[in-house]
Amino acid sequence: MSDRHEHAHLPDTVLRVKALESLLVEKGLVDPAALDTLIETYEHKVGPRNGSRVVARAWSDPDFKQRLLRNASAAIAELGFTGRQGEDMVVLENSEKVHNMVVCTLCSCYPWPVLGLPPVWYKSAPYRARAVIDPRGVLKEFGVELPETTEIRVWDSTAEVRYLVLPMRPRDSEGMDEEALAELVTRDSMIGTGLPLSPSQVPSSK
Amino acid sequence: MNGAHDLGGMHRLGPINPESNEPVFHQEWERRCFALTLACGFLGEWNLDMSRRARERMHPAKYLQTSYYEHWLIGLQTLLVEKGLLTEEEIARRMSEIGKGETS
Numbered sequence: 374m375s376d377r378h379e380h381a382h383l384p385d386t387v388l389r390v391k392a393l394e395s396l397l398v399e400k401g402l403v404d405p406a407a408l409d410t411l412i413e414t415y416e417h418k419v420g421p422r423n424g425s426r427v428v429a430r431a432w433s434d435p436d437f438k439q440r441l442l443r444n445a446s447a448a449i450a451e452l453g454f455t456g457r458q459g460e461d462m463v464v465l466e467n468s469e470k471v472h473n474m475v476v477c478t479l480c481s482c483y484p485w486p487v488l489g490l491p492p493v494w495y496k497s498a499p500y501r502a503r504a505v506i507d508p509r510g511v512l513k514e515f516g517v518e519l520p521e522t523t524e525i526r527v528w529d530s531t532a533e534v535r536y537l538v539l540p541m542r543p544r545d546s547e548g549m550d551e552e553a554l555a556e557l558v559t560r561d562s563m564i565g566t567g568l569p570l571s572p573s574q575v576p577s578s579k
Numbered sequence: 580m581n582g583a584h585d586l587g588g589m590h591r592l593g594p595i596n597p598e599s600n601e602p603v604f605h606q607e608w609e610r611r612c613f614a615l616t617l618a619c620g621f622l623g624e625w626n627l628d629m630s631r632r633a634r635e636r637m638h639p640a641k642y643l644q645t646s647y648y649e650h651w652l653i654g655l656q657t658l659l660v661e662k663g664l665l666t667e668e669e670i671a672r673r674m675s676e677i678g679k680g681e682t683s
Contacts, residue, residue, distance in 0.1 A: 389674055
């Protein structure tokens with residue numbers, strides 16, 4: 374028998390989650406194995422590596438890129454990435470003239486099938502508040518400074534439409550294959566708060 | 580309807596502080612809360628907009644003082660109770676039992 378008081382120190386939040394799970398399982402409303410599968414899926418299987426592959430494909434295959442910009446959900450599905458919170462995708466292409474950045478001011482809308490679950494900062498009050506009034510200041514906080522001549526467009530996600538930024542292909546990446554290109558694509562570069570790595574920043578790419 | 584969740588353009592909320600190499604979940608209860616919310620969504624008693632609305636109905640001060648998955652937890656409990664799937668009383672009782680180590 375374990376100590377009867379082992380949970381006495383638990384915070385209210387932890388107790389509440391445990392209580393809900395215990396009651397819902399007892400009533401047969403949720404299956405504990407299904408909970409484990411959901412956690413495994415979103416913690417380990419779905420993540421920004423998916424998005425990196427989409428971007429790398431777009432950088433190396435002009436026809437795919439056209440399809441991606443025209444109907445993002447269908448083009449992304451070609452790589453097998455479909456599912457919840459990604460049903461209606463829009464891809465935003467960055468250029469020297471325009472830099473796109475994505476936020477969800479109301480909550481946390483984010484393209485799960487290609488980026489996984491959003492990081493804490495994306496869901497935080499400061500980012501949601503400031504992205505729409507001071508995008509340059511926000512970018513500076515992420516270490517990104519763009520020329521004054523680059524227009525910054527901020528896209529506010531909704532429960533229906535989810536955005537993925539297609540960053541510019543780094544210079545000096547000519548001749549790299551899709552797999553190597555994917556290594557250059559960071560999560561933040563697909564949200565628009567970062568830029569892709571240059572080949573020299575990836576030690577194993579040579 | 581606006582509310583504390585309608586944060587676009589608000590001033591003085593401080594720095595963003597992105598965490599490098601951030602884990603998908605920071606605590607075990609966040610994992611369980613996430614999965615419970617999705618699994619209960621499959622029950623078909625409510626849709627995504629109703630889930631959001633349940634979080635947005637939180638008191639503004641509490642909304643700004645609690646974390647993201649706490650919003651989920653509060654929203655989930657609100658919907659479970661409103662739909663008659665659980666009662667406030669049985670949740671409180673079970674929390675107390677778990678706290679005393681009487682059940683896991």
